[in-house]
Amino acid sequence: MSQYAMLVDVSRCIGCKSCTVACMQENGLQSGDSWLRVRPRELLTDHLVRYYIPQSCRHCSDPICVAVCPIGAIKCGEDGLVIHDIEKCIGCQVCVTACLHGGMKIMNNGKVGKCSFCSHLLQRGKEPACVTVCPVDARVFGEREVLIREAGLRMTDLISKGTDVYIKGTENDLTKVLYLLLTLMAHTVADSKESVTSSDFHNPI
Amino acid sequence: MGSYVRPKSLGINSKPLEPDDNLRTSICCLCNGGCGIKVSLDHEGKVQAVFGDSDNPYNKGKICAKPMEIAQTLYGPYRLEYPMKKVNGKFERISWDEALELIAQKYNHYIKDNGTGSVVGITSKIGGSYSKLAHSIFSKLTGMANFGTGPICMESEFNVRKEIFGNGSATAPLSDVVRSKILLIVGNNCAQTKAGQFHWILEAKRQGTKIVVIDTRFTETAQAADRFIQIRPGTDGALGMALLKFVIDNNLYDQTFVAELTNGFEQLAQAVESITLERAAGITGVPENVIKELAEDLAVCKPGMLFEGRGIVCVNNAGASLRAFEDLMVILGNVGKPGSGIISHINNYGNAKGLIPKNHVVKPDRKRSAVDLYQAMEEGDIKMVFIAGNPCVNWPDSKRMTKAIQGLDFVISHTLFLDDSAILADVVLPATHWLEEAGVQASVHRVLQWKDKAAATYAEARSGGDLFRQLAEHMGLESSYFPDSPAAAWELERTHNKSIEGITIERMQRTPGGVHFPCPENGPELVRLYESGVFPTHSGKVELARENALAIDFIDMYDSPGNQGISREEFPYILSTNKVASHYHTVCQYSNWAVEMEKPYVEMHPQTASELGVIDGDQVRLKTSTGAMVLPAKITLSVPRGYFSTQPYFGVHSPYGKTPANSLFPVAVDPVGGNFPNKNIMCAAKAEGGQGQ
Numbered sequence: 001m002s003q004y005a006m007l008v009d010v011s012r013c014i015g016c017k018s019c020t021v022a023c024m025q026e027n028g029l030q031s032g033d034s035w036l037r038v039r040p041r042e043l044l045t046d047h048l049v050r051y052y053i054p055q056s057c058r059h060c061s062d063p064i065c066v067a068v069c070p071i072g073a074i075k076c077g078e079d080g081l082v083i084h085d086i087e088k089c090i091g092c093q094v095c096v097t098a099c100l101h102g103g104m105k106i107m108n109n110g111k112v113g114k115c116s117f118c119s120h121l122l123q124r125g126k127e128p129a130c131v132t133v134c135p136v137d138a139r140v141f142g143e144r145e146v147l148i149r150e151a152g153l154r155m156t157d158l159i160s161k162g163t164d165v166y167i168k169g170t171e172n173d174l175t176k177v178l179y180l181l182l183t184l185m186a187h188t189v190a191d192s193k194e195s196v197t198s199s200d201f202h203n204p205i
Numbered sequence: 206m207g208s209y210v211r212p213k214s215l216g217i218n219s220k221p222l223e224p225d226d227n228l229r230t231s232i233c234c235l236c237n238g239g240c241g242i243k244v245s246l247d248h249e250g251k252v253q254a255v256f257g258d259s260d261n262p263y264n265k266g267k268i269c270a271k272p273m274e275i276a277q278t279l280y281g282p283y284r285l286e287y288p289m290k291k292v293n294g295k296f297e298r299i300s301w302d303e304a305l306e307l308i309a310q311k312y313n314h315y316i317k318d319n320g321t322g323s324v325v326g327i328t329s330k331i332g333g334s335y336s337k338l339a340h341s342i343f344s345k346l347t348g349m350a351n352f353g354t355g356p357i358c359m360e361s362e363f364n365v366r367k368e369i370f371g372n373g374s375a376t377a378p379l380s381d382v383v384r385s386k387i388l389l390i391v392g393n394n395c396a397q398t399k400a401g402q403f404h405w406i407l408e409a410k411r412q413g414t415k416i417v418v419i420d421t422r423f424t425e426t427a428q429a430a431d432r433f434i435q436i437r438p439g440t441d442g443a444l445g446m447a448l449l450k451f452v453i454d455n456n457l458y459d460q461t462f463v464a465e466l467t468n469g470f471e472q473l474a475q476a477v478e479s480i481t482l483e484r485a486a487g488i489t490g491v492p493e494n495v496i497k498e499l500a501e502d503l504a505v506c507k508p509g510m511l512f513e514g515r516g517i518v519c520v521n522n523a524g525a526s527l528r529a530f531e532d533l534m535v536i537l538g539n540v541g542k543p544g545s546g547i548i549s550h551i552n553n554y555g556n557a558k559g560l561i562p563k564n565h566v567v568k569p570d571r572k573r574s575a576v577d578l579y580q581a582m583e584e585g586d587i588k589m590v591f592i593a594g595n596p597c598v599n600w601p602d603s604k605r606m607t608k609a610i611q612g613l614d615f616v617i618s619h620t621l622f623l624d625d626s627a628i629l630a631d632v633v634l635p636a637t638h639w640l641e642e643a644g645v646q647a648s649v650h651r652v653l654q655w656k657d658k659a660a661a662t663y664a665e666a667r668s669g670g671d672l673f674r675q676l677a678e679h680m681g682l683e684s685s686y687f688p689d690s691p692a693a694a695w696e697l698e699r700t701h702n703k704s705i706e707g708i709t710i711e712r713m714q715r716t717p718g719g720v721h722f723p724c725p726e727n728g729p730e731l732v733r734l735y736e737s738g739v740f741p742t743h744s745g746k747v748e749l750a751r752e753n754a755l756a757i758d759f760i761d762m763y764d765s766p767g768n769q770g771i772s773r774e775e776f777p778y779i780l781s782t783n784k785v786a787s788h789y790h791t792v793c794q795y796s797n798w799a800v801e802m803e804k805p806y807v808e809m810h811p812q813t814a815s816e817l818g819v820i821d822g823d824q825v826r827l828k829t830s831t832g833a834m835v836l837p838a839k840i841t842l843s844v845p846r847g848y849f850s851t852q853p854y855f856g857v858h859s860p861y862g863k864t865p866a867n868s869l870f871p872v873a874v875d876p877v878g879g880n881f882p883n884k885n886i887m888c889a890a891k892a893e894g895g896q897g898q
Contacts, residue, residue: 016786017802020270026221029219051428135402135403
């Protein structure tokens with residue numbers, strides 16, 4: 001597995017959706033075909049907690065989508081990226097249901113689409129488009145070890161200021177896209193859910 | 206108009222951008238944030254992608270979604286290609302010469318028969334510095350009165366600050382925030398509205414600046430702040446006055462600054478005397494101890510800065526809030542020092558003087574306020590209107606504005622799109638986009654940045670700069686006063702305006718991030734205003750109180766224009782529009798991506814939803830004294846109970862295909878500053894069409 005990765009810091013995201021549009025621009029995606037979506041989440045404790053969760057493929061090291069795809073349209077690349085072959089895809093959408101991270105998206109034509117990690121940009125020595133535009137450094141690209149250290153620093157800082165966060169993607173659920181998530185939200189509404197309806201307000205999981 | 210093409214083929218649905226080593230540098234002209242951008246063109250010179258410019262010191266390569274959406278707005282189905290004339294209700298293509306000749310004839314006719322006041326301009330973003338200068342020369346030669354973006358955007362903020370400091374401009378650049386100890390953000394969701402520059406505020410926070418957000422909604426900015434103070438809509442003035450009173454009563458103000466550099470302190474103290482912590486808490490819903498703590502923080506954390514937003518500007522009682530918070534910064538001594546002052550996107554570097562000999566200047570023969578404009582059009586006092594913008598969508602009471610424009614004798618629209626206003630015109634003229642025009646762009650950092658023309662001119666589009674010069678020629682006016690290019694225009698403006706004399710195009714290009722103003726010839730640029738302690742008021746000091754009137758007068762929003770006299774039983778709720786990151790002006794809404802990122806919705810508290818008997822996504826009919834519209838409910842705890850928030854604008858002739866949100870806002874202005882409100886207007890709401898209970 002090569003050493004680069006991406007860190008998504010949910011504590012910083014301001015929901016401007018610049019990453020979504022940059023992804024669509026870079027990958028030539030039509031309206032409705034976005035591979036990266038930003039979802040608001042809120043929770044009422046003694047005060048209101050609200051954050052945005054950017055959802056896209058996390059490039060798991062042991063991806064469930066590869067296991068469930070009936071025709072082998074999804075493969076693990078040597079560099080650790082999960083690659084989806086749109087030509088082979090039959091649009092059965094089983095992977096969409098199986099993915100725990102909301103990473104597989106249904107396209108306008110019924111097939112599935114997903115983040116390619118902008119592998120064409122990586123080949124040219126550049127970083128993924130969503131990282132380049134993020135105005136608040138909620139998305140960072142770099143060497144995996146460096147990012148884990150950076151995440152650790154951000155975590156210490158946030159915890160010292162009273163915001164409890166944890167890193168996801170480094171232990172038993174290895175992913176190439178690491179997340180810094182708010183602990184408070186972990187037990188409420190699933191991050192993979194596309195949208196939250198009003199009933200979720202009354203019955204948090 | 207048609208809709209955008211959506212491929213339904215079962216083949217590959219994505220194609221990465223071709224690498225482009227020949228990117229053009231430009232400055233984004235959308236929100237006055239002034240972000241540097243890099244533009245990628247296709248072989249025809251059309252924009253295919255926009256990236257952030259990592260060499261620009263202000264945004265450091267970061268951008269929001271808006272500039273990336275431009276390619277869709279530029280080449281989408283709504284873009285106007287050539288001049289057209291309406292014949293029997295239908296548009297027919299004509300040449301530019303025919304169009305200009307027709308307009309010139311009509312123009313001369315109305316001036317001769319009905320006086321100069323029978324023709325007015327309603328302009329929003331009519332292009333860059335080139336177009337603005339040509340427009341101002343044309344207005345001086347013809348006596349055309351113009352209504353710009355002032356009343357729909359910043360009139361109150363500009364006027365109140367001008368009364369206080371003698372100049373409506375921001376006193377400090379946003380970049381100074383890293384030097385401040387506390388930043389007070391009032392009614393401003395800059396995380397969304399200035400997303401590309403928001404990293405300055407987060408950087409300041411990391412360096413220890415305390416970020417305090419006062420807002421009715423729990424915004425993205427509030428989410429990122431150290432402290433969020435939720436306030437009842439329209440009561441900011443009372444909070445500001447209570448802070449003033451507490452600071453004055455407890456001698457927490459800068460006594461030297463007040464004594465030496467201000468007038469009217471006694472009057473101010475008297476005006477806020479009755480707003481005790483207890484009374485303010487009752488009005489605002491902010492607990493007494495929170496107000497007290499904020500006042501104490503402001504007194505201790507110095508220097509401090511203030512960043513006000515449309516939340517206290519585009520409201521019907523804006524005057525008191527703006528005056529209270531700005532006076533507060535003054536008496537704390539937070540003016541003219543690094544890390545202190547007022548941040549704003551208002552960049553007033555003054556007007557060029559003496560461009561035309563005095564005997565050639567024609568003054569409009571009638572004066573009208575923004576409110577008078579409606580009536581003057583309805584009564585036939587105005588015969589002809591020159592539109593460069595979309596007043597049927599971005600001015601209040603869209604239905605009334607539409608009807609008034611329909612009733613005019615002759616309407617011209619110089620426009621990018623065949624939008625809700627252009628569709629009513631007798632002659633439409635295709636305009637260039639700011640990427641198709643060179644010019645100077647100001648920013649929230651108080652700098653001026655030069656941008657070259659980045660993209661090929663679309664079809665037959667012409668800039669306002671060319672249009673006004675050519676129209677003057679057709680009208681038989683002296684056209685030699687007009688510059689013939691954006692560079693010549695800036696040279697002319699610079700040499701006739703002392704405050705920007707030193708800001709040559711060459712110097713702007715040489716200086717990364719541009720040049721601060723004022724900047725005299727060969728002189729140093731002024732990063733922030735008033736460091737010398739001299740203010741451009743009559744007295745040379747800061748005026749803490751209004752002349753011949755009460756220093757500040759807090760009036761409840763229910764008793765202010767637009768809500769006054771409306772029944773609370775019939776209209777029990779409050780409606781506001783609030784900007785989002787994906788679009789800013791109406792122009793941004795002509796992108797499919799913008800529509801996809803921010804589909805129309807109305808935010809409401811779960812308790813409000815349950816009162817109406819609706820769940821998330823159900824259609825809700827909102828009604829005010831001027832209009833009604835139907836929007837899907839978006840249930841969120843981030844707004845208070847009884848309060849609705851939606852995005853501004855929309856438009857029937859836009860990709861949204863929806864009644865303009867401004868249909869719901871009355872033609873009424875803040876009596877102090879003159880701004881139209883697009884927030885805090887009383888409304889009624891019910892579930893639409895058999896839904897709910």
